[in-house]
Amino acid sequence: MVHLSWDQVQEQISQANDLPSLRAIREQAHETYRDPLLFADFMDYHVGLNRLHDALIRRTVQLAEAAAAQRGLAAPQPGYAFVLYGSGGRSEQTLWSDQDNGLVYDNPSCEEEAEHAARYFEQLAGDIHAGLEHLGYAPCTGQVLAGNALWRKPLAEYARMVESWMEEPVWENIRYLLIFSDIRCVYGDESLVERLRQTQLNFVKSHPDVLQAMLRNTLHHKVQLNVFGGLITERYGEDAGGIDIKYGVYIPLVNGIRLLAELAGIGAASTLERLDGLERAGAIAAPFAGELRQAMKTVLKLRAMTPYQMEGELYTTRGKLQPEALTRQVRQELKFCLRLGRKLQRYVTHAVKGERQ
Template identity: 50%
Template sequence: MERLSLESIRSEIQKADDHEQLRRFRDQLHEEFEGRLLLSHSIEWNRELNQVHDLFISKAVELARQKVKSEGGGDAPLPFAFVLFGSGGRGEQTLWSDQDNGIIYADPDNAETEAAAPAYFERLAGSISGILLQLGYPPCTGGVICTNAKWRNSWSGYRSMLYEWLEEPHWEHVRYLLIFADIRPVYGDEALVNRLLEEMNGYVRRNPAMLQHMLQNTLHHKISLGVFGQLIRERYGEDAGGVDIKYGAYIPIVNGIRLLAVDAGLKVSSTEARINGLKEGGFVEEEIANDWLEAICIALKLRSMTPYQMEEGRYTSRGKLSSDALTKERISELKLCLRIGNELQKYVKKSVHKEMEKG
């Protein structure tokens, strides 16, 4: 397949009349981007891939709105935003990422819209999720998806939920807060999202003890590097001898940078943008920030090289790099990433403790 420009891809996606055309095009692009990976700088490759994911997801929302209307459900009674969480929110989806999403709609201003909104957005959510399934995006196994009423709510409903998590910061609530911190709108009214992020950042500024609660969750996943600098490999099953790139390298780095970004009040969501924001804002020295950028670049590339499989027509991966793929060069690269990740986790812990001493 001839390499397509982003504008050509955008045009093809916009021209599609149904999910079947979109699915055929996604499968073609999957093959093309897989071939591009080894020939591209991974950050740039990741950036372009995620722009493509955004185009598919936005088109899915448009098709869902048309479907609901054609079935007699009418138009959206209120402005709304379709948002992504997880790797989608960070703009770091792999070729096979799942659905981590939600819907935020404006507060009803009269009894009529108050009555109509929940039913309409429930119907819309079901349609969007169904189309994304047909495009090969599996549902989030943790239930962070717009068909779950928890993640489909009015602005005030989200705000109430946010404050419940902030004011009762036990493990599960803090987990939700960190999920929410990666929120990014891909369709609709961005102001609904920005106002919620301002609420969260403002609360953390006024209550820096929240950082300590967030730290425990942030350091939960350990770097896959042993005390003698050896890789910690999978011991059993079909991934035996391989390395868990997702949870042993990528997630620990993402989590550490996210907490530093929350502490700094940054409003960007990608790990790359957060590192640059920390550097440009004077929150971290340039040399250290550049090391972090190198580590996330390696982690993104190796994560995208993990094997994937099709399950019921959906792209999935276990996030493990197989032993066969661990060449001498790749092991050296991975160890560098993991050493930087180890230092990052120490840096984050020290940084939060400094904030506690101040506050």
């Protein structure tokens, strides 16, 4: 598999007829692509890796559909979309990213159709969940999963749920709202997702006060720089001396750029696409956008360098860059990203409050 291109790997995935075959392809991919620094262009690697995940997930959904048909379970009339949240929604997955997903289906036309659709999609979501676990995708610890009825609904109910979070912007509701903001259709009817996102963006535009609540959640994760500008490293445990790349570096950048996109009414899910949209809209000056773009590409590379481990048959990670990886160059890159993260948090605070910079 070493000699295969991303397109050729995806072709293998599309032709796989069962979960063991898909698992074998994923295991080969881990052997081939586990060291991103071996690739000449990291962003080409990053885009290819996320296309690989999308292809594995899509094929798992298709196999689940086929299994339902073999059991005599008739597919309901409404179309549906299987969606990703988190890093999957943003197309920013690492080799070992977990499951963050949901399912939205078109509104049934009658009660009988509604009952059938609810039963079908509950079973389909269960099969997809089991299939992805077979491939090594650990389930989201926060239960952001299509198997959880909260994240599996017809379009109208999904839209009402999202609006209810914005109408009552307590911490937990805003946490769900920010998760939802990264929604992306990976399989099925993309128009359902577009309609949901537009519902949310329209509400934010007409109720800008909800941005204040979103700001509080957005600033929750602090950048890992001390008052002297030094890196804050892990003090205890097996990661002592390392740094929390996910929550200390990556998430502050993602959260800040996401909120600016919400403020500007930009519906893109990828952080880099959000930056492009913000620059085009004049919401961020080109020099600052360029710095943020560089920081995001750097932190995506550093995040890909964090080690993973197996828990049973599942790929997992603690998201920490180990001490031996903190070379002088990496430390300089980290400080650049962290300073930009701190600057971004100040910028977002002023932007939400309507203050001029």
